[in-house]
Amino acid sequence: MQERPNPLKASLAAGRPSLGLWCSLASALSTEIMAGAGAGWLLIDGEHSPNDLRSTMAQLQAAAAFPCEAAVRLPSDSAVLIKQFMDAGARSLMIPNVRTAEQAREIVAAMSYAPAGIRGFSTGHRANQFGRIKDYHRSARANQLLAVQIECATGVANAAEIAAVEGVDVLFVGPGDLSTNMDAMGNPGADHVQDAIARVLQAARGAGKAAGILAPVKADADRYLRDGFTMVAVGADLGLLARGSDNLIASFSL
Numbered sequence: 385m386q387e388r389p390n391p392l393k394a395s396l397a398a399g400r401p402s403l404g405l406w407c408s409l410a411s412a413l414s415t416e417i418m419a420g421a422g423a424g425w426l427l428i429d430g431e432h433s434p435n436d437l438r439s440t441m442a443q444l445q446a447a448a449a450f451p452c453e454a455a456v457r458l459p460s461d462s463a464v465l466i467k468q469f470m471d472a473g474a475r476s477l478m479i480p481n482v483r484t485a486e487q488a489r490e491i492v493a494a495m496s497y498a499p500a501g502i503r504g505f506s507t508g509h510r511a512n513q514f515g516r517i518k519d520y521h522r523s524a525r526a527n528q529l530l531a532v533q534i535e536c537a538t539g540v541a542n543a544a545e546i547a548a549v550e551g552v553d554v555l556f557v558g559p560g561d562l563s564t565n566m567d568a569m570g571n572p573g574a575d576h577v578q579d580a581i582a583r584v585l586q587a588a589r590g591a592g593k594a595a596g597i598l599a600p601v602k603a604d605a606d607r608y609l610r611d612g613f614t615m616v617a618v619g620a621d622l623g624l625l626a627r628g629s630d631n632l633i634a635s636f637s638l
């Protein structure tokens with residue numbers, strides 16, 4: 385058995401944009417519904433959603449029936465969490481709040497087996513189909529993707545060095561945290577935040593890497609895509625359900 389090639393990594397490496405959907409409901413059922421929408425990737429959120437290893441694995445299992453790539457955002461850059469979640473089958477990772485190139489190098493090392501890194505070795509887990517992918521430990525890196533989130537002024541200032549780190553595939557802007565950390569909470573459209581976002585894009589492209597962002601407002605997503613962002617999340621299960629139900633009820637005037 386061979387590991388399925390990573391379609392998101394292939395798209396981004398070819399410079400092709402890929403639309404994503406954010407999965408925040410910590411439910412295999414809702415993630416399965418999102419996986420059928422036709423997006424190029426999903427983001428199973430383990431930072432701001434009540435996900436743990438088991439709930440994340442259940443969502444990876446649900447999404448595995450679909451062609452989209454299921455990426456997982458961990459709550460931190462913990463090497464222990466990287467090991468556990470990768471063994472459970474998370475091969476496309478998003479790591480929040482990456483601020484320096486050294487931090488990025490440590491994340492890559494945590495994703496890599498020796499001699500390149502420190503990922504703990506196990507012969508059988510979900511990632512290698514329980515021992516059925518015979519060359520997994522030697523070939524795994526080829527199908528892994530690392531999106532590091534740039535979410536503060538320090539990360540923006542270091543974006544070029546971070547993008548240059550071997551093993552970093554995407555600089556992914558977290559507009560909520562970035563605007564908050566730049567004294568513009570709730571306003572990622574502020575001029576100085578937009579300037580910072582443009583600098584992240586420039587840093588990524590300068591290093592031949594992809595840039596990504598979460599843009600649940602279509603006009604923003606369209607603009608970011610035009611600007612050259614290629615890993616663009618355009619909606620979230622939570623928002624679609626909450627706003628959709630709000631608007632449905634509000635549409636009746638009894």
Ligand SMILES: O=C(O)C(=O)C[C@H](O)[C@@H](O)CO
Pocket residue numbers: 429432533535557558559560561562598
């Ligand atoms: O900072 C951001 O914005 C993100 O990283 C995305 C949010 O964390 C996501 O949960 C949507 O609210």
